[in-house]
Amino acid sequence: MKIHEYQAKQILSQAGIRVPKGNVAATAAEAGRIAAELGGRCVIKAQVHAGGRGKAGGIRAATSAADAEGLAARMLGSRLVTAQTSAEGAPVSRVLVEETVEVARELYLGMTVDGSAMAPVMMASTAGGMEIEEVAHTQPEKILKMAINSVSGFQPFHGRQLAFGLGLEPPLMAQATSLMANLYRLFVTQDLSLAEINPLVVTKDGRLLPLDCKLNIDDNALFRRPELAALRDPQQEDALELQALSLGVRNYIKLDGSIGCMVNGAGLAMAVLDQITSAGGRPANFLDIGTANNTERVVNAFKVFKADTRVKAVLVNIFGGMARVDVIAQGIVEAHQQMDITFPIVIRLAGTNVDAGKKILEASGLRFITASDMKDAAEKAVKAAKR
Amino acid sequence: MSILVDKNTRLLVQGITGGEGSFHAQRCQEYGAKVVAGVTPGKAGSQVAGIPVFNTVEKAVRETGANASIIFVPAAFAADAIMEAADAGIPLVVCITEGIPTLDMVTVTGYLNLRGARLIGPNCPGVISPGKSKAGIMAGEIHMPGAVGVVSRSGTLTYETVAQLTALGLGQSTCVGIGGDPIVGSSFADMLQLFQKDRATRAVVLIGEIGGSKEQEAAEFIKTMTKPVIAFVAGATAPPGRRMGHAGAIISGSSGTAKEKMAALKAAGALIAPSPAQIGETVKQVLGKDSRR
Known part of the structure; x- marks a missing residue:
């Protein structure tokens, strides 16, 4: 789960990491007041769940409180389109008003869990402010990495190795080591999946400050982090994805094509998207229906397909294992009883209780396009969507 | 032969009194697996389909000689269950x-390394050695005994692949789902070995x-293998x-893309x-060529 920059900085601050002075505002007047407290000169930052804000005009310098109020008025209520958002952009309902910082150096500090090292890994780089994936690709030698074993936890030597590697000499070295120790503790105690401070700046007055910060929380751990789960901002999420979630249809991701997909299993669902694409079509969504051994989730998935105006055909590909094919089939029939479904449906069924599932579909008297395998199903769905 | 599970596997089911645990304990048993014990804290003395239930893994192992465990307990308690199995000396979890x-998996894998236990998963369909034994949730009937090993991060895509192989008359030695999470106990390279x-x-x-x-990483190991490997990346x-x-299926940076992975393989x-x-056809081509040699 993603959270906003202002929320991330509050969390850093609570973890003992010094952040730039400032506050979040939901109105222009509030932004003006905060700017006045900061002495007028400040930075206004649009709060959206996407990077690339600077280039998109989402980060602006203000010279006075009145200027700050004006900039905030223009940002608030607008939609910010960045390289990482959809064409419609993300809504701006808050801005972060922060002190202007005189930057001497820009660094990068990040943490994630490395599946190969089977441990949290801390990454640091002198190439701060840049897209770190770009750095990893073009200048991999500029990224310092340290896997942190869960038995040792974060030790000062981890910090020294990274800080000296960044060219930080005492007293900045000590500031950096303490910041890293706090970040590590925050990461492992709050179930973060990603923490990125980019850039981490050295100010001209010798402070180490996170200028921007991104924290993601492990979705699997939200059940035990209710205070973090409460930070979710549904406005930043896709409307159809939100609708799906509210209907209990998890693992739905909106894509931009015309073929709605219902598949069980994430790997098979991805493979079906690949198969549709190789058959010349475009999937409207990713959907892993999971072990839907109740018909309601199937019916609700059809509600989402109906709400998606781009859907011209639906492909159902179920390979029953834990999920039972007859239950899915019954769900498809119930969906037709509950709503008017006009798009063609291509169905491929296999696995647990497949014969019972096929009988249910036949007995319903409804019209479906049946397919013998995945390839056949994808080709038929592409054809049906073009009609 | 086969890998991981066979006729000598004595299976323990952790979470056996839950819906999925009891259902799949019985499916494994029907397939021919020797399911010797179940564990649910507080339910000792009861039975599930004739399988005795114990309070702790330690006791279950001591009394039944279980040498493999399959875990169905809810996510919040799963790390505890895995470590309990490893602590009781079970070599395959x-x-x-x-x-x-x-x-949680960072802690678990660290502990398992200390205990020398092998973990398959989590978030996986388990393991089957067709005709011999099953410690998993896959439908047994789509498999057939044979000479193709299957290793996958995905459950249903494995079923899809196995069904293709079986339809072409290509049986399987063992099929392993290693799981779809960022941290899993066993890697592709471990299984390829x-x-x-x-x-x-x-x-x-x-x-x-x-x-x-x-x-x-699997690609690095494949370079040293003498057996053919057929791959697909979803x-x-x-x-x-x-x-x-x-949770593990997210592209961040170019090394995570299917294109990059397929190129490395x-x-x-x-x-x-x-x-x-x-996938099935491709295996057939490879094995067809091999047998002509």
């Missing part, structure tokens, strides 16, 4: 549970996914930065199936 917090040594296995199918770099059309169902000598529907 298969965890089916989905949705375990990633940092076992398949390379297994005399019953003539070729291996590897089914990868976007995210992480486990396929690239998610070529997945958008970057989005989690595609599995191909460069290591693996044969890439052109589409997910053609």
